[in-house]
Amino acid sequence: xxxxxxxxxxxxxxxxxxxxxxxxxxxxxxxxxxxxxxxxxxxxxxxxxxxxxxxxxxxxxxxxxxxxxxxxxxxxxxxxxxxxxxxxxxxxxxxxxxxxxxxxxxxxxxxxxxxxxxxxxxxxxxxxxxxxxxxxxxxxxxxxxxxxxxxxxxxxxxxxxxxxxxxxxxxxxxxxxxxxxxxxxxxxxxxxxxxxxxxxxxxxxxxxxxxxxxxxxxxxxxxxxxxxxxxxxxxxxxxxxxxxxxxxxxxxxxxxxxxxxxxxxxxxxxxxxxxxxxxxxxxxxxxxxxxxxxxxxxxxxxxxxxxxxxxxxxxxxxxxxxxxxxxxxxxxxxxxxxxxxxxxxxxxxxxxxxxxxxxxxxxxxxxxxxxxxxxxxxxxxxxxxxxxxxxxxxxxxxxxxxxxxxxxxxxxxxxxxxxxxxxxxxxxxxxxxxxxxxxxxxxxxxxxxxxxxxxxxxxxxxxxxxxxxxxxxxxxxxxxxxxxxxxxxxxxxxxxxxxxxxxxxxxxxxxxxxxxxxxxxxxxxxxxxxxxxxxxxxxxxxxxxxxxxxxxxxxxxxxxxxxxxxxxxxxxxxxxxxxxxxxxxxxxxxxxxxxxxxxxxxxxxxxxxxxxxxxxxxxxxxxxxxxxxxxxxxxxxxxxxxxxxxxxxxxxxxxxxxxxxxxxxxxxxxxxxxxxxxxxxxxxxxxxxxxxxxxxxxxxxxxxxxxxxxxxxxxxxxxxxxxxxxxxx
Numbered sequence: 001x002x003x004x005x006x007x008x009x010x011x012x013x014x015x016x017x018x019x020x021x022x023x024x025x026x027x028x029x030x031x032x033x034x035x036x037x038x039x040x041x042x043x044x045x046x047x048x049x050x051x052x053x054x055x056x057x058x059x060x061x062x063x064x065x066x067x068x069x070x071x072x073x074x075x076x077x078x079x080x081x082x083x084x085x086x087x088x089x090x091x092x093x094x095x096x097x098x099x100x101x102x103x104x105x106x107x108x109x110x111x112x113x114x115x116x117x118x119x120x121x122x123x124x125x126x127x128x129x130x131x132x133x134x135x136x137x138x139x140x141x142x143x144x145x146x147x148x149x150x151x152x153x154x155x156x157x158x159x160x161x162x163x164x165x166x167x168x169x170x171x172x173x174x175x176x177x178x179x180x181x182x183x184x185x186x187x188x189x190x191x192x193x194x195x196x197x198x199x200x201x202x203x204x205x206x207x208x209x210x211x212x213x214x215x216x217x218x219x220x221x222x223x224x225x226x227x228x229x230x231x232x233x234x235x236x237x238x239x240x241x242x243x244x245x246x247x248x249x250x251x252x253x254x255x256x257x258x259x260x261x262x263x264x265x266x267x268x269x270x271x272x273x274x275x276x277x278x279x280x281x282x283x284x285x286x287x288x289x290x291x292x293x294x295x296x297x298x299x300x301x302x303x304x305x306x307x308x309x310x311x312x313x314x315x316x317x318x319x320x321x322x323x324x325x326x327x328x329x330x331x332x333x334x335x336x337x338x339x340x341x342x343x344x345x346x347x348x349x350x351x352x353x354x355x356x357x358x359x360x361x362x363x364x365x366x367x368x369x370x371x372x373x374x375x376x377x378x379x380x381x382x383x384x385x386x387x388x389x390x391x392x393x394x395x396x397x398x399x400x401x402x403x404x405x406x407x408x409x410x411x412x413x414x415x416x417x418x419x420x421x422x423x424x425x426x427x428x429x430x431x432x433x434x435x436x437x438x439x440x441x442x443x444x445x446x447x448x449x450x451x452x453x454x455x456x457x458x459x460x461x462x463x464x465x466x467x468x469x470x471x472x473x474x475x476x477x478x479x480x481x482x483x484x485x486x487x488x489x490x491x492x493x494x495x496x497x498x499x500x501x502x503x504x505x506x507x508x509x510x511x512x513x514x515x516x517x518x519x520x521x522x523x524x525x526x527x528x529x530x531x532x533x534x535x536x537x538x539x540x541x542x543x544x545x546x547x548x549x550x551x552x553x554x555x556x557x558x559x560x561x562x563x564x565x566x567x568x569x570x571x572x573x574x575x576x577x578x579x580x581x582x583x584x585x586x587x588x589x590x591x592x593x594x595x596x597x598x599x600x601x602x603x604x605x606x607x608x609x610x611x612x613x614x615x616x617x618x619x620x621x622x623x624x625x626x627x628x629x630x631x632x633x634x635x636x637x638x639x640x641x642x643x644x645x646x647x648x649x650x651x652x653x654x655x656x657x658x659x660x661x662x663x664x665x666x667x668x669x670x671x672x673x674x675x676x677x678x679x680x681x682x683x684x685x686x687x688x689x690x691x692x693x694x695x696x697x698x699x700x701x702x703x704x705x706x707x708x709x710x711x712x713x714x715x716x717x718x719x720x721x722x723x724x725x726x727x728x729x
Contacts, residue, residue: 047301062179065203068226087146098238103145106224151189174204174222181295184257196231232268256298261652438468445481456494463501476556483549484513490539492517509582519570529554611657616646643668659686671704678705
């Protein structure tokens, strides 16, 4: 019964998440009407429209060829005149422009070849002969082809079955009774002038009255094929009209045969005579496949990106905030459900029950008080942003957006602590200790808070040894560091100073975060690390907190057989300490390298440029954020939504410098995609995008072949530091 109740409550949690996401998306779409996001959306719509047109036309061509095959099926003999009348009455040039012609190719057995040649010559073609010459068991010949003029005369009498590419499509059509497209060919109609890539579509014609229920019966009954040869440029002009042809400011369309994106498989390029003017702008790319009876074409659309609209970054704040709120509500609802379920299961233990009640009270306290402020701020200022963006009124918009961002950052910190603590309480967080150097981990965590500290003119100084190897869980230690540094910033006066240090003492390392802030009273110090005690004060800039972070720090420190304590004096500041076992010579090293020369590195001197970057990300919002962050220092951006597409595009673009690889993607995960890419490209830098609370994701990323990883939500400073690390001069 208890599990059934828990299941119901979890569904309610998911309902809250879904409703929140839907409302967020609706609000974001509404506020982005005047931004360049609409341009991207329109780009995708136009690409899909073009794809639909091409697919629809191919099926229309197939239906036309079926009609031609039916002509043979309903008549004992179809003469050349009958065929001409049929084609002219179909008004192909008007209804289906761009077709090179429609013809009929008949099968000729070896012993019938001479008789066949003589018969066609008697019809008024004395020069006629089946070509190319050669001794073959089976011949075919194009005997009807309308319009029977100009280039098409070169195909008269041609044995398409003698050429392997055409033969494959012809056999596929007759074996399965389908309309089959051939792979890329050069048509016999081509001359040295205006050479185009070509393809052909075949529909089988079977002898009248013969059974065609099985493959063997169809092979016996096949008489020939009704077919159309296509010159690809002519075909696409017939389908698309003048849309985007040879216009460097509009969409660039390339069509490739099968899955291969390479020059050898290129069927069509609507700007082959004029290159897109990229200059220093990045390129928006979209890849869409078309499947036709087992045959695949790959459509690659691209266009230069213009400058992002002024409101783009501001609107994204609203979008991000909405998702954070939705996830936070989901996490809180789910955690409350889990807590209540656990309380019902262990009523026998009075101690456990009191502990769970304290946990429940802590959650209710967070919901009733600590969420009220960020919710009110985010919703209130988001409403102001929506109204002002709609009215094109930018007065005060920076201040409103910054307030939303601050509240969103606060909500995100709370969300991370809640998720990690919930995982710890329910036993779902794995303890995965490894040997690693603590110094780069400290610097990396400090780097996350440089901008936040800068907003209060607070300086962060680190006093660290060159190396400090520990045997610990990297994710848990990062959580401790994050909470202690965040608290120090919160309770330090503007213009103050924070010192982060680590010293070696016998068999342990003592880590400390010291500030010259407001300090803590002796009576309050006793409450800091107790779940059943409520202690939370406002920061020097009226920042609020829950006290949950320090409780989480205590649990994680004790998990490592360490301890945590605080020394403080009111109006002078506080120093938080925690200890870890220390190892001078580790047996196994899993060292996290420093992502910057210093935690306070100035990214205004960022010098990287001209990179070719692949963004492998199936989430549209995450892809958009990455695009914004990297476009200023890259020459070209490629984008894919699946692991399979990532492997293919890397195989055909060996000059890619950097891949931002999402781990969770459809069809193939980022881990497997990385492994496959490493089989043919050892040099490209691959940075995995992992969730902070995703257990073991960092280690799996490195093991699969990634050079590094970055946690979501992605911080700009951290991303730039990684890129500077691998591409800086």
